[in-house]
Amino acid sequence: MADVSLEVLGAWLRGFAAAVAANRDQLTALDSAIGDADHGANLDRGMAAVVTALDARPAADAADLFARTGMALVSNVGGASGPLFGTFFLRIGAALGAATTVSAMELGAALHAGVSGVEVRGKAELGDKTMLDVLVPALDAWDAALDVPDSAPQLRNGAPSAASALSRSCSAAAARAAAAARDATAPLVARKGRASYLGERSVGHIDPGAASTALLFAALADALAE
Amino acid sequence: MADVSLEVLGAWLRGFAAAVAANRDQLTALDSAIGDADHGANLDRGMAAVVTALDARPAADAADLFARTGMALVSNVGGASGPLFGTFFLRIGAALGAATTVSAMELGAALHAGVSGVEVRGKAELGDKTMLDVLVPALDAWDAALDVPDSAPQLRNGAPSAASALSRSCSAAAARAAAAARDATAPLVARKGRASYLGERSVGHIDPGAASTALLFAALADALAE
Amino acid sequence: MKKLINDPASVLADSLRGLAAAHPELRVDLEHRVVYRATPKAAGKVGIVSGGGSGHEPLHAGYVGPGMLDAAVAGEVFTSPTPDQVAAALAAVDTGAGVLQIVKNYTGDVMNFEMAAELATAGPGTAVETVIVADDVAVEDSTFTAGRRGVGTTVLLEKIVGAAAEEGQDLASVTALARRVAESGRSMGLALTSSTVPAAGKPTFELPEDEIEVGVGIHGEPGRKRQATAPASDLAKLLVEPVLADLDFTQAPVIALLNGLGATPLMELHLMYGEVAALLDAAGVRVERRIVGNYITALDMAGCSLTLLRADDELLRLWDAPVATPGLRWGA
Amino acid sequence: MKKLINDPASVLADSLRGLAAAHPELRVDLEHRVVYRATPKAAGKVGIVSGGGSGHEPLHAGYVGPGMLDAAVAGEVFTSPTPDQVAAALAAVDTGAGVLQIVKNYTGDVMNFEMAAELATAGPGTAVETVIVADDVAVEDSTFTAGRRGVGTTVLLEKIVGAAAEEGQDLASVTALARRVAESGRSMGLALTSSTVPAAGKPTFELPEDEIEVGVGIHGEPGRKRQATAPASDLAKLLVEPVLADLDFTQAPVIALLNGLGATPLMELHLMYGEVAALLDAAGVRVERRIVGNYITALDMAGCSLTLLRADDELLRLWDAPVATPGLRWGA
């Protein structure tokens, strides 16, 4: 099948949950340096609730899958990351609607909708040292991979898994960009969230939300690679 | 002059004050181990008040000297050691009355009166791991030195400072006994004062009041030796 | 980390169960983690809801009761509660006159309470107003940050606004009052130690034996700067000066709060208040009411904060009105 | 050692000055270090005096006020006050009906208050009665020690006896009541950390990261035994079991105090109370009144203690009577 299936999208979310659980202490350590030492616990609690919600019954369609994900996060996390990650997934679900398979282009558009949800909810700007500083460059890389002239057409008309291959290359590019963008938050002065209270003292530390967002894109690339 | 003068007795008290100040932290450290970490501060505050009281005007007689000392301790220390050391000196003053010089025998009798004051006030018994475990052996040594058959008569009829020499040998013996008795409190199980709450755990630690009482006798021996 | 807990994951649930046992005059909804008065206030009066991350006790649950809050919504330690929790509280305390929600200015709290208000207004049709407390002068460039944090003024505001609601003022006037109090309060804090979040298991930051953090908030987070320890008289200046520099407190009666952050003995808080009071006196500030103690804490952080509120006769009257909560009680 | 102080030598004086600034309803005699009500109670009523070493705040100064103490005498940190100080307080609060002094059972306190009573009875001719609180079940062999320590029951006793004096009971009946309360209360404590006496400059004892002291008092002193940390549910047993083993609490209504030793967050105290309440319930103890918080502390010690008082209708009535002090307040 050429497009990304519901199972793969579900595997992304479960993979993200596993990555958050595995990196829980590291995320909290990052939040200890410039925040309040709860980001790992927050997101782990939330993604555990997502997995429980997804285990309850198979998703009917993308809207159902991501609405349950977003609501589980909104209802179980609290803090800044609950509404932000929650809104991100709720918007993705709304963008994908009743689809049960999605193309690289559709998934990219849905991710964009998710990012604008984060922008509207959090009112942060690029460079404020937040998860947005990973979301935006990751999406830019996705878009760029979509447009690669020599690979894209070839992929579009190629082998049976061609579209999935495009999604693969997009998600791999996004994951690479996200990892780089995560590290690039270190030199920034925080201007949103708790880290902003530290002013110049926030310099030199990676933003915890940037780190968890990088895990999100890594999990997507992994899910598509399988 | 053959007997112990008021000046020498005053020097004893000042010497004790200096010794307490110098050993303040060590006394507190002993009290940290089996008490509440204030014995050094308590006694130092009290003996500083004694010195201030003595500085105010010369003592008229022994009663005046020791009454002011005892009252300064009672009024400025608090805790267990305030009433105990205070009573000790108040009783010494009462025993010596209007004397302005005292013999070794008179001083010994006055010290005995002081010790019974501590016994009445504190209701401790020998072996309870308190200052009494130094006071009693120190006085025993004093009494024994008074009775030494071959030195005592000779001293009594000897050189101009003979009686003072007897006081010297009594106080030196008492100081030696006090130091040994202080160390001998270490193996005891405390049965009075705060250390008693520790039960068996008080074993192995020197009693803080025993340590300060040893300083008291050392200061007396020093004052008489000068 | 040594704490009187069973498991870091169950701290909040276990603690709320204990709160319920300790205070029969409160009703604890363990599912939504909302603390209500056991006897709700009379119908027709405005409901007052507050909440936020846990670890600041007695804030907020300790301020539920006659004359103060109707409900307190408890998030995980240092983490804002979720919209569902808050929405449950908003719906439960609305007796028809609407509800004011009191929110401390943290990104998470603002977003979650905002979503809750959207849910409550949409669903049960409750009229919800929001006041945001942002009184921490340690946050200097508020345009370049998430804005000032909400700290000590929250306690004073909950008391004053609670009294207004209790005497039957309507939602518009209770809200206007709340905004006025929020604008008239300023706070500044310092810490001698970090706190330890149970789920993190170790102190949020490490502070050498001879240094303090100046300008900390109430989440165990590092402050704006670190400096050598100093005598209490100098530390008092670090609190008083930035507060007075930010707002004129000499033209009106003042309500003062000298607050302990959790692990500071009352003896030291009294001592600090003595130093602060002398400085305020010298600066011509007339303190008409004052409270000294642990009112808004940061778990086991050692340190303190100062809050001043520029009051007037009306605010003093509402301050003096009877209040009967676990954390603040007089006249009842 | 980091503390909010100026100088270890002036901690008490500085703190009392701050207390005076914080509480205009109290009058602080800085010379004798005695805290009085600003408005003395009506003549002809029995005076109630308590006191002891400082560092246990709010005990005792925080319990001065209508319905409770008339005066609190403050010694240096963890050091009993001197006879002069106590005698000054005894004389000042005697309005002709005599004075009851409440003394915690420590060698120093007992001796100093005893000498004070001798001074007061001899000089101004004040009738003085003494009650000694010795409720700490951690001290097992009380015949081989200075006897049990006075801890949490002191707070409950000061409240109940204060109410009796306020309603005009005479010295004999106030004293008999005090003895009855003293005999009916039992306490047990545990610590997670030592406290640091300012003048000593370092913790009284060192406790490894994974050990607790069981059976501590309120002077930062080591307890009876040391053991590995454990979940709150197990720690609760360490408090409840020895208390229940020492006195039957199942045949009468009980007043419970779950007390913080100074540096323990309220969130943990609530949690501990939840565990304690469940055990008491299972043991058939009927807790009719309870308070949870920092009521009798040991400076910055982390830990808690449990006190149970076997009450009756009369004690409950006196407990419920109005009280208006900085540390305990209701009905006024």
Ligand SMILES: Nc1ncnc2c1ncn2[C@@H]1O[C@H](COP(=O)(O)OP(=O)(O)O)[C@@H](O)[C@H]1O
């Ligand atoms: N306004 C905002 N917009 C986007 N992301 C934000 C914003 N505020 C905070 N964040 C992100 O949230 C992360 C912190 O999340 P978390 O620690 O779970 O919540 P809290 O800050 O409430 O404790 C930050 O590292 C940052 O990436």
Ligand SMILES: Nc1ncnc2c1ncn2[C@@H]1O[C@H](COP(=O)(O)OP(=O)(O)O)[C@@H](O)[C@H]1O
């Ligand atoms: N009943 C007693 N009789 C004699 N000495 C005692 C008694 N109780 C305590 N002491 C002495 O007092 C010392 C402690 O004094 P200090 O630390 O100043 O007072 P506190 O115990 O009140 O803190 C003990 O080391 C012990 O020697």
Ligand SMILES: [Mg+2]
């Ligand atoms: Mg955080």
Ligand SMILES: [Mg+2]
């Ligand atoms: Mg001591």
Ligand SMILES: [Mg+2]
């Ligand atoms: Mg948080």
Ligand SMILES: [Mg+2]
């Ligand atoms: Mg002491």
